[in-house]
Amino acid sequence: MSKKKNIKKLRTQLKKGHQGRRRSGDFTREYNEHGFEDKPTLHQERLNGKGELTRHRTVFGANSSDAHDAIDIHLEIKAEECIQGRVLSVHGLDCMVSASDGNRYHCAVRGLLKNIRTTQRNVVVAGDIVSLKPELSTDAGSRNEGLIVRVEPRYGCISRTSKGQQHVLVANVDQLIIVASVAEPALKPNLIDRFLVTAEQVGCEPVICFNKTDLIDLISLQAIAGTYGQLGYRVIFTSAEKGTGIEQFRSLIRSKQNVVVGQSGVGKSSLLNAANPTLKLRTNSVSMDNQKGRHTTTAATLIELGNDGYIVDTPGIRQFQLWDVVPEEVAGLFRDLRPYINECRFPDCSHVHEQPCGVKRAVADGLLDLRRYESYCQIRHEI
Numbered sequence: 558m559s560k561k562k563n564i565k566k567l568r569t570q571l572k573k574g575h576q577g578r579r580r581s582g583d584f585t586r587e588y589n590e591h592g593f594e595d596k597p598t599l600h601q602e603r604l605n606g607k608g609e610l611t612r613h614r615t616v617f618g619a620n621s622s623d624a625h626d627a628i629d630i631h632l633e634i635k636a637e638e639c640i641q642g643r644v645l646s647v648h649g650l651d652c653m654v655s656a657s658d659g660n661r662y663h664c665a666v667r668g669l670l671k672n673i674r675t676t677q678r679n680v681v682v683a684g685d686i687v688s689l690k691p692e693l694s695t696d697a698g699s700r701n702e703g704l705i706v707r708v709e710p711r712y713g714c715i716s717r718t719s720k721g722q723q724h725v726l727v728a729n730v731d732q733l734i735i736v737a738s739v740a741e742p743a744l745k746p747n748l749i750d751r752f753l754v755t756a757e758q759v760g761c762e763p764v765i766c767f768n769k770t771d772l773i774d775l776i777s778l779q780a781i782a783g784t785y786g787q788l789g790y791r792v793i794f795t796s797a798e799k800g801t802g803i804e805q806f807r808s809l810i811r812s813k814q815n816v817v818v819g820q821s822g823v824g825k826s827s828l829l830n831a832a833n834p835t836l837k838l839r840t841n842s843v844s845m846d847n848q849k850g851r852h853t854t855t856a857a858t859l860i861e862l863g864n865d866g867y868i869v870d871t872p873g874i875r876q877f878q879l880w881d882v883v884p885e886e887v888a889g890l891f892r893d894l895r896p897y898i899n900e901c902r903f904p905d906c907s908h909v910h911e912q913p914c915g916v917k918r919a920v921a922d923g924l925l926d927l928r929r930y931e932s933y934c935q936i937r938h939e940i
């Protein structure tokens with residue numbers, strides 16, 4: 558894969574405290590003592606001319622202007638020494654990477670990468686696509702180790718902002734699988750709408766999965782499923798119990814990085830187990846869903862599905878809705894409301910009580926589904 562066309566020279570600011578000193582030592586011990594951000598870094602790069610005084614460094618990379626502030630550093634790396642991989646989890650300084658050579662590597666992050674000034678808290682997160690340089694192990698038969706030298710620009714970031722810093726929980730999410738049970742627990746269309754807003758905001762493809770279809774007559778789903786289908790959302794019907802729709806579910810998650818969401822008890826784990834029996838996820842486990850409502854920062858972990866697919870597992874993400882959405886954004890994230898927003902009189906129209914309002918007129922004219930509009934009002938109210 559050629560990265561050449563994206564690469565340009567750019568000057569980047571290094572964080573304060575970067576002294577360019579050569580320092581050897583144990584990463585984990587240093588992390589425990591000094592934390593991630595402020596410690597002098599272990600690195601072997603040449604400082605270009607100005608020695609220890611330099612505060613800027615010329616690096617090669619795409620200065621991505623996208624919202625996620627991609628970090629794409631390409632610094633005197635010999636491509637033939639590196640392999641690509643996907644970060645499965647990050648624990649302190651230890652990143653577990655599943656590499657294209659079929660091996661897993663415990664990786665540290667190259668010193669310079671950590672010093673790039675960034676609004677993001679984590680330079681490397683679960684889901685990142687990285688280049689790593691395998692390191693020769695000192696003792697034979699030990700685990701594979703490597704150094705992450707490059708992080709590809711991100712898309713599909715699920716993140717949370719705290720204290721002005723974007724905290725990416727997981728990057729490169731392709732698909733949000735929204736699991737809703739049609740009974741036991743009862744269908745909650747408003748919850749589906751919330752997750753759709755999230756998918757639109759994150760910029761990943763949503764799939765609406767109506768599960769437990771063995772418990773009802775499918776005819777009763779026609780109206781609601783039809784509404785979503787008309788909006789261009791992919792809708793599937795499954796029964797993890799009876800095995801219905803599992804083949805379709807399996808092919809949907811193949812070769813993609815998926816996040817599965819939905820309230821407790823709708824059958825997320827059952828569906829995943831049915832699609833991939835090697836997963837052996839616990840079902841009916843209320844304890845896993847106790848995180849609801851709490852702003853848990855449980856680190857995300859990717860579960861490999863084989864065939865290049867992944868499921869993102871974290872109790873926090875599974876339950877969390879509406880990451881970082883502000884009220885003014887919501888209407889634009891409703892596909893069906895979006896076309897009518899221009900017709901409102903006030904540019905900051907909330908589409909709830911103003912007159913004249915393009916959205917409300919569309920509802921009155923029967924152009925907009927009333928239930929979806931009510932769902933919008935409720936979500937906006939709750940944010």
Ligand code: GDP
Nearest residue numbers: 769796797798821822823824825826827840841
């Ligand atoms: P999760 O909390 O979303 O992961 O849900 P689980 O997979 O733990 O399932 C919750 C309960 O619903 C379990 O008792 C499952 O056996 C049951 N269940 C899951 N899928 C189906 C289904 O398609 N039909 C029926 N009748 N029950 C299901």
Ligand code: ZN
Nearest residue numbers: 901906908914
């Ligand atoms: Zn309006």
